[in-house]
Amino acid sequence: xxxxxxxxxxxxxxALSGHPLFVRLAGIGQRVRQADRDHPWxxxxxxxxxxxxxxxxxxxxxxxxxxxxxxxxxxxxxxxxLPAMLAFQAGLVLPLLWRRRRPTEALAAIMAVFVLQWSxxxxxxxxxxxxxxxYSLALHGRLRHLxxxxxxxxxxxxxxxxxVSGGGLPVGDALFFLVSAATAAVALGIAVRIRRAQLAxxxxxxxxxxxxxxQRSRLAAATERTRVAREMHDxxxxxxxxxxxxxxxxxxxxxxxxxxxxxxxxxxxETSRQALGELRRMLGVLRDxxxxxxxxxxxxxxxxxxxxxxxxxxxxxxxxxxxxxDVDQLDRGVQLMxxxxxxxxxxxxxxxxGAGTRAHVTLTADTARLRVRVRDSGPPGADPGPVRxxxxxxxxxxxxxxxxxYRGTVTAGPGPGAGWTVEAVLDLTPEPTGGPT
Numbered sequence: 001x002x003x004x005x006x007x008x009x010x011x012x013x014x015a016l017s018g019h020p021l022f023v024r025l026a027g028i029g030q031r032v033r034q035a036d037r038d039h040p041w042x043x044x045x046x047x048x049x050x051x052x053x054x055x056x057x058x059x060x061x062x063x064x065x066x067x068x069x070x071x072x073x074x075x076x077x078x079x080x081x082l083p084a085m086l087a088f089q090a091g092l093v094l095p096l097l098w099r100r101r102r103p104t105e106a107l108a109a110i111m112a113v114f115v116l117q118w119s120x121x122x123x124x125x126x127x128x129x130x131x132x133x134x135y136s137l138a139l140h141g142r143l144r145h146l147x148x149x150x151x152x153x154x155x156x157x158x159x160x161x162x163x164v165s166g167g168g169l170p171v172g173d174a175l176f177f178l179v180s181a182a183t184a185a186v187a188l189g190i191a192v193r194i195r196r197a198q199l200a201x202x203x204x205x206x207x208x209x210x211x212x213x214x215q216r217s218r219l220a221a222a223t224e225r226t227r228v229a230r231e232m233h234d235x236x237x238x239x240x241x242x243x244x245x246x247x248x249x250x251x252x253x254x255x256x257x258x259x260x261x262x263x264x265x266x267x268x269x270e271t272s273r274q275a276l277g278e279l280r281r282m283l284g285v286l287r288d289x290x291x292x293x294x295x296x297x298x299x300x301x302x303x304x305x306x307x308x309x310x311x312x313x314x315x316x317x318x319x320x321x322x323x324x325x326d327v328d329q330l331d332r333g334v335q336l337m338x339x340x341x342x343x344x345x346x347x348x349x350x351x352x353x354g355a356g357t358r359a360h361v362t363l364t365a366d367t368a369r370l371r372v373r374v375r376d377s378g379p380p381g382a383d384p385g386p387v388r389x390x391x392x393x394x395x396x397x398x399x400x401x402x403x404x405x406y407r408g409t410v411t412a413g414p415g416p417g418a419g420w421t422v423e424a425v426l427d428l429t430p431e432p433t434g435g436p437t
Contacts (some may be wrong), residue, residue, distance in 0.1 A: 005086065045097065047132070048097055051129055054128075055124075055127075058125055085423040089120065089124065089126045090135055091109070091113035092129040093126055095109040095129075103133070103136045103140045104141050104145045106133050106137075107134060107141075107149055111152060111156060115159065118160050120131035130153075130156075131181060134185045140193075140195065146184075156173060157178040157315035160176060218273075230398040239275035241347045242311050242312065242314075242315050246314060247264070249264055249316060264284075282342070300336065300339045301335035301339055302328065302335045302339060303335075305321060306362070308339070308346070309321045312359070317346075317358065317416050318357075320359070320361065321359075321362045322360075322361070322363070324362070325366055333406075334428065337402045337405070337408075340398075342363075342372060344396075345374035346359060346374060353379050356379065357377050359374060359378075360374070361374050367428065371423070373422070373424075374423075375421040376420055377417065377418070378419040403425075403426060406426040406427050407427040408425050409424070410422070410423070425432060
């Protein structure tokens with residue numbers, strides 16, 4: 001196998017597209033397209049000028065005394081007077097000025113002049129404008145117009161083939177040459193049109209992917225902000241509620257029982273240090289650590305509920321905590337969810353029912369689900385009925401979002417008497433993995 005065959009096609013194409021010549025040509029093409037967008041008539045006028053220089057001026061040379069001997073031509077065509085020739089050339093070339101804006105009309109005008117010219121037995125080099133118009137129709141026009149335009153073109157080519165057959169050239173050969181030229185013009189226009197459509201599709205897809213990337217980034221940022229806000233609400237809301245209640249109780253106890261006031265201050269310090277540690281852990285996750293490995297403390301779990309209930313008791317409420325089932329073997333994520341739900345429910349009980357309420361925390365686990373229930377008795381001496389505000393706060397919404405991660409539900413509402421009950425059910429069954437692929 002030769003070395004040329006061993007080169008992959010993709011690498012060869014990349015090497016070709018990266019060649020300085022192709023890069024320079026691509027730059028020139030980009031500048032031409034930009035200039036065409038700014039001044040579209042300039043390119044159309046340039047095309048007309050090129051056609052005039054290449055095909056119109058050579059037909060005018062014989063009138064300057066450069067007629068060639070007649071015996072060199074096997075096919076002899078009539079030469080019209082100079083004004084008629086200029087009129088034919090203008091009719092063939094000038095419609096190219098609107099070949100991109102009105103391609104069908106431009107081709108029809110050139111076709112009419114072409115048929116009239118050949119019906120009079122006149123042959124001009126400017127007839128090449130018909131191929132330019134046909135190319136423009138294939139590139140810019142409607143494809144349904146292209147079909148009948150090609151049919152009319154074949155009829156015109158047949159007229160030309162009959163005219164040239166008088167000089168000894170077979171009609172079939174002349175028609176084959178003319179139809180091949182027209183087919184090449186149409187094929188080139190369609191190829192360029194397909195290429196432009198592909199490039200437009202790629203640009204549109206790139207723009208759409210960029211929009212989707214920005215949307216995913218914003219969605220991820222919003223999700224992260226929601227998660228951080230929920231964690232901060234759990235940390236700050238709970239601990240500040242406990243600290244405020246302990247501070248109020250300590251200020252009252254300082255006058256009657258200094259030992260109780262000193263104990264309240266110690267509990268405030270412990271609660272504050274715990275809150276500060278949780279905040280540092282949260283901020284440490286958000287901060288870019290570089291190459292340094294961050295030290296993470298374990299997230300709270302069900303084993304920490306005893307300490308949580310003790311802090312709430314220190315603030316005044318009576319808390320009864322009961323557990324059913326093997327909750328210590330639950331997944332760490334489930335334990336964190338249960339801890340946060342109990343923390344939020346007890347914080348709301350302390351905030352709304354006061355330090356004199358009684359709360360009962362119950363956790364029951366089996367193989368299918370974990371049930372978390374927090375029920376308080378409401379403020380002492382309160383009338384039966386709801387003791388919570390009518391609106392739904394961020395805490396309850398956060399609990400429902402946490403439970404939804406484990407296909408669970410959270411309900412909250414008035415309990416027996418003047419109390420309030422929060423109950424969450426978390427699904428512990430594994431998620432279905434789907435059928436075989």
